[in-house]
Amino acid sequence: MKMAKRSPIWHPFTQHALQQDMTKVLRGEGAYLYTKDGRRLIDAISSWWVVTHGHCHPRIVNAIREQAGKLNQIIFAGYTHEPAEQVATELLKVTSPALEHVFFSDSGSTSVEVALKMALGYWYNTGRQRTQIVVMQHSYHGDTIGAMSVGSRGVFNAAYGALMFEVTSIPFPARDREQIALDALENACRNQHPAAFIVEPLILGAGGMLMYSPSVLREMKRICEAFDVLFIADEVMTGWGRTGSLFACEQADITPDIACYSKGLTAGALPLAVTLCRADIFDAHYSEDRRRTFFHSSSYTANPVACAAAKANLDLWQDQDYRRRVASLAKMQERALAPFCDDSRFANVRRTGTVTALELNTSDAGYLADIGPKLLAFFQSRNLLLRPLGNTIYVMPPYCVTAADLDEIYAAIRDAADLLM
Ligand code: PMP
Numbered sequence: 001m002k003m004a005k006r007s008p009i010w011h012p013f014t015q016h017a018l019q020q021d022m023t024k025v026l027r028g029e030g031a032y033l034y035t036k037d038g039r040r041l042i043d044a045i046s047s048w049w050v051v052t053h054g055h056c057h058p059r060i061v062n063a064i065r066e067q068a069g070k071l072n073q074i075i076f077a078g079y080t081h082e083p084a085e086q087v088a089t090e091l092l093k094v095t096s097p098a099l100e101h102v103f104f105s106d107s108g109s110t111s112v113e114v115a116l117k118m119a120l121g122y123w124y125n126t127g128r129q130r131t132q133i134v135v136m137q138h139s140y141h142g143d144t145i146g147a148m149s150v151g152s153r154g155v156f157n158a159a160y161g162a163l164m165f166e167v168t169s170i171p172f173p174a175r176d177r178e179q180i181a182l183d184a185l186e187n188a189c190r191n192q193h194p195a196a197f198i199v200e201p202l203i204l205g206a207g208g209m210l211m212y213s214p215s216v217l218r219e220m221k222r223i224c225e226a227f228d229v230l231f232i233a234d235e236v237m238t239g240w241g242r243t244g245s246l247f248a249c250e251q252a253d254i255t256p257d258i259a260c261y262s263k264g265l266t267a268g269a270l271p272l273a274v275t276l277c278r279a280d281i282f283d284a285h286y287s288e289d290r291r292r293t294f295f296h297s298s299s300y301t302a303n304p305v306a307c308a309a310a311k312a313n314l315d316l317w318q319d320q321d322y323r324r325r326v327a328s329l330a331k332m333q334e335r336a337l338a339p340f341c342d343d344s345r346f347a348n349v350r351r352t353g354t355v356t357a358l359e360l361n362t363s364d365a366g367y368l369a370d371i372g373p374k375l376l377a378f379f380q381s382r383n384l385l386l387r388p389l390g391n392t393i394y395v396m397p398p399y400c401v402t403a404a405d406l407d408e409i410y411a412a413i414r415d416a417a418d419l420l421m
Pocket of ligand 1: 235
């Protein structure tokens with residue numbers, strides 16, 4: 001194929017043969033992005049699901065400014081700092097009391113790697129060699145090798161199979177397959193004595209915005225508990241209000257043994273992630289014998305500026321009525337979605353909290369569905385940052401989005417079906 005122009009920058013999840021001109025963004029404010037060519041875009045997917053309170057929220061920007069002038073990096077082994085301590089303290093206040101320790105890293109993928117290493121370290125250090133991990137079909141946990149290994153196998157990682165470790169996969173608990181999925185989990189736990197089960201609670205994000213019920217999530221936790229299998233909740237996407245509660249696990253009234261948070265942790269301002277765990281998992285790594293040390297770090301672990309942004313985010317959740325804001329966005333989304341339920345061009349119209357998804361009834365489905373690039377181009381022409389997963393269109397805006405913005409987003413979705421179906 002002849003390439004018109006080769007980009008010096010290699011963009012992620014981008015086929016450069018199909019998309020050569022990247023939209024250059026100069027500025028973000030609230031739910032909007034302002035481009036070099038003078039357009040205003042509505043950010044309908046919170047810039048890869050991270051910008052919860054809108055772009056450049058003044059309180060977060062100020063916190064970053066202030067911290068950047070004081071201390072912007074420090075080795076985190078043997079040293080600590082106030083922003084990290086404040087984030088840990090505040091996080092432990094808003095999560096379950098059973099989660100007692102916070103490990104910092106810098107992306108959702110690394111928070112998952114940390115969770116897996118914590119789980120295996122726990123079994124290893126307590127003299128029980130459990131190594132198998134149980135996962136859910138269609139899951140996505142990141143693009144590093146370990147995170148890919150526990151994610152769904154397919155087009156995203158077909159080239160790297162040789163590097164990925166074996167896992168046990170249970171079916172996705174679609175409404176008519178809930179018991180099948182639960183039985184599969186129970187069998188895996190009973191027969192294989194796995195180290196852990198890792199799951200995205202309530203919504204499987206990159207796997208297609210697949211949604212399942214809190215009662216299934218609760219039952220999955222019960223099964224893991226019954227067989228002493230560690231339950232890892234990957235709340236990288238579902239955390240920070242997305243599903244209607246601060247964390248998705250709250251809706252099932254469960255406490256994970258290990259939990260991963262990122263994305264909305266800094267409200268999308270800077271890269272940061274945390275992995276929280278129970279005291280006995282920390283304790284399994286605690287001894288005079290240094291061989292039990294948790295040998296994991298990255299240079300920027302608990303970067304003070306990123307921690308200051310996270311602290312500002314935690315403060316926002318504390319002193320502004322974000323829970324109400326999230327509830328009202330959920331209602332607005334429900335209303336906007338209603339007309340699509342009777343439209344035969346759409347299938348599986350669904351919503352959990354502030355996230356909606358609908359599938360275009362096309363002949364091919366999945367991430368590589370032919371319609372994907374056409375939809376992307378159409379939404380760009382309508383000044384929307386709306387990036388479907390193949391034939392699945394989803395809307396996950398910042399919480400400051402207005403009803404008028406949502407009208408514009410859903411009108412474009414309807415027009416896309418008129419034009420392309
Ligand atoms: N887990 C989940 C559930 C995610 O949605 C993502 C990112 N989409 C990740 C992990 C990986 O996060 P990151 O891209 O920050 O590495």
